[in-house]
Amino acid sequence: MEQLFKEAIEIAKGYNLPFKAVDSKLIKIDQELLEESSSSNKQKIGYECQIFFFEKKKQILFYQKITEKSSGVFMKSSTESYSQNGLTLNRKVAGTIIGLNGEKVSYAFNLGEIQKKIKDLGKTAGWKFKLLLSSKKISKLI
Numbered sequence: 001m002e003q004l005f006k007e008a009i010e011i012a013k014g015y016n017l018p019f020k021a022v023d024s025k026l027i028k029i030d031q032e033l034l035e036e037s038s039s040s041n042k043q044k045i046g047y048e049c050q051i052f053f054f055e056k057k058k059q060i061l062f063y064q065k066i067t068e069k070s071s072g073v074f075m076k077s078s079t080e081s082y083s084q085n086g087l088t089l090n091r092k093v094a095g096t097i098i099g100l101n102g103e104k105v106s107y108a109f110n111l112g113e114i115q116k117k118i119k120d121l122g123k124t125a126g127w128k129f130k131l132l133l134s135s136k137k138i139s140k141l142i
Contacts, residue, residue: 001055004125008051011117017047026142027051033066036097036105043097044069045107051118052138053127060122061141062115063132066093 005024012019012027020028029049036043045068052061094108119129132138 001053004121004127005053007121008053008118011114011121012051015114022142025053025055026138033109034105034107042069042071043105045109047109047111048135049114050135050138052141054141057128058126059128059130060118061130061132061138062118063135063138064111064115065135066109066111 002024005021005027008027009019009021012029017029017031022028027050029047031047032044033047034043034045045066047064047066049064050062054061092108092110092112094106096104096106098104115131122129
């Protein structure tokens with residue numbers, strides 16, 4: 001399990017997202033992906049991810065969430081695309097925000113990439129993968 005955990009950390013490092021490793025069982029990512037503000041608006045996009053290695057069941061529990069907060073006056077153009085493979089839903093988000101002063105901020109995130117890589121890592125090692133809709137189950141196991 002230790003090698004599996006180390007490989008998962010390398011995957012997280014590859015996205016340049018700050019993470020916290022807890023007891024060689026849990027990887028936590030909590031990061032603002034976008035934080036833009038001007039005199040007329042404010043936009044934040046946050047990403048939260050928890051990857052728990054449940055050694056007793058040889059199972060990886062995976063939770064991720066994206067939050068978007070905005071206020072003020074601005075124009076926004078965005079696209080989202082979804083693809084589904086079995087029970088796995090992949091989501092790509094891209095957009096442009098235009099403030100009243102004409103300043104443009106573009107962003108693009110592929111939320112399925114980390115999940116797919118962790119799932120493939122577990123499959124290679126003979127572990128099961130479970131996607132969670134809430135982080136509460138992981139909190140109970142820690």
